[in-house]
Amino acid sequence: MTEDQHIQAILRLGDDTLVLGQRLSAWCGHGPILEEDIALSNTALDLIGQARNFYTLAAARENQGRDEDKLAFFRSDRDFQNHLLLELPNGHFGDTIVRQFFFSAFALERYVFLSRQLMDAEVAGIASKALKELQYHWEHSAQWIIRLGDGTEESHNKVQQSIHDLWSYTGEFFEADEVDQAGFEAGLLPNLELLRDTWNTRIDDCLQKATLQRPEDGWMQRGGKQGIHSEHLSYMLAEMQILPRTYPDASW
Amino acid sequence: MSSTQNEWPLWEVFIRSRQGLGHKHAGSLHAPDAQMAIQNARDVYTRRQEGVSIWVVPAESITASSPDDKEVMFDPANDKVYRHPTFYKLPDEVNNM
Numbered sequence: 297m298t299e300d301q302h303i304q305a306i307l308r309l310g311d312d313t314l315v316l317g318q319r320l321s322a323w324c325g326h327g328p329i330l331e332e333d334i335a336l337s338n339t340a341l342d343l344i345g346q347a348r349n350f351y352t353l354a355a356a357r358e359n360q361g362r363d364e365d366k367l368a369f370f371r372s373d374r375d376f377q378n379h380l381l382l383e384l385p386n387g388h389f390g391d392t393i394v395r396q397f398f399f400s401a402f403a404l405e406r407y408v409f410l411s412r413q414l415m416d417a418e419v420a421g422i423a424s425k426a427l428k429e430l431q432y433h434w435e436h437s438a439q440w441i442i443r444l445g446d447g448t449e450e451s452h453n454k455v456q457q458s459i460h461d462l463w464s465y466t467g468e469f470f471e472a473d474e475v476d477q478a479g480f481e482a483g484l485l486p487n488l489e490l491l492r493d494t495w496n497t498r499i500d501d502c503l504q505k506a507t508l509q510r511p512e513d514g515w516m517q518r519g520g521k522q523g524i525h526s527e528h529l530s531y532m533l534a535e536m537q538i539l540p541r542t543y544p545d546a547s548w
Numbered sequence: 549m550s551s552t553q554n555e556w557p558l559w560e561v562f563i564r565s566r567q568g569l570g571h572k573h574a575g576s577l578h579a580p581d582a583q584m585a586i587q588n589a590r591d592v593y594t595r596r597q598e599g600v601s602i603w604v605v606p607a608e609s610i611t612a613s614s615p616d617d618k619e620v621m622f623d624p625a626n627d628k629v630y631r632h633p634t635f636y637k638l639p640d641e642v643n644n645m
Binding site: 329330331332334335338432435436439443 | 556577578581583587588590595
């Protein structure tokens with residue numbers, strides 16, 4: 297694994313968590329009930345906190361005078377390497393929960409590996425802290441999937457539709473490119489094939505409890521890790537980045 | 549359906565802030581069932597490190613004293629200062645009394 301690939305792997309961890317954290321934070325003040333509004337905002341803050349840690353580490357490693365803010369606010373869509381699922385608009389509450397459910401099952405298993413690997417102690421440190429947060433995100437979204445799926449006819453149909461709509465974005469989690477492959481060989485990143493098995497077990501188990509159907513695997517979306525994004529990311533970044541880009545020296 | 553039928557049940561939340569202390573009433577919230585009530589309580593009432601343990605109780609399971617009985621229930625204790633432990637000397641090491 298080259299030094300560049302190593303930094304890229306860390307940046308990707310930051311991009312996933314920043315993009316989803318930014319998306320989720322838009323629920324603040326719009327949650328279906330006060331309790332869930334706070335839960336989604338807490339989750340958003342957890343993810344943005346994880347992104348800060350990964351960006352700070354990546355910035356220190358690349359040593360080019362950038363910091364976490366430069367990486368978050370002064371890169372454009374082609375530089376972001378998050379999974380496509382995470383940049384999709386929030387949709388209705390069921391869409392948001394399904395996105396969270398798919399990602400949390402993946403991120404949880406990824407953090408389990410990252411927290412145990414011995415190649416990069418700083419990554420392991422960030423991952424062990426994040427792992428506890430992800431365990432809660434997973435639990436919270438899985439509980440919602442069960443209640444929406446096994447709830448009323450309307451909630452069942454809506455969340456089943458969300459699962460169908462988002463399914464084609466889950467294949468990208470397990471499609472290894474050169475960075476994933478090099479990271480796996482170096483012992484830094486998990487074997488994505490094995491991760492797919494544990495992800496499937498989690499998802500299938502919960503869908504069954506929720507009386508929901510798992511869609512057939514078909515054509516899968518790809519491109520996020522190569523910086524080829526949906527049209528949604530640049531709009532999201534424009535909103536997120538406009539202040540620091542307009543007033544680069546602004547401070548609180 | 550009226551909005552009251554759609555409303556989730558109310559839960560009373562009790563938080564223990566440290567080991568060795570009792571659970572204290574923190575507030576209340578709505579949730580569809582006990583498990584979600586615990587999760588909601590965690591998000592609403594312990595996000596600033598307030599707790600190490602949570603209880604949730606369906607609000608309807610709580611029987612409360614009536615405000616009308618206030619005089620009968622509580623006034624008789626007013627003139628019985630000897631029930632207070634203020635006449636004892638407590639060692640410094642004893643906390644949380």
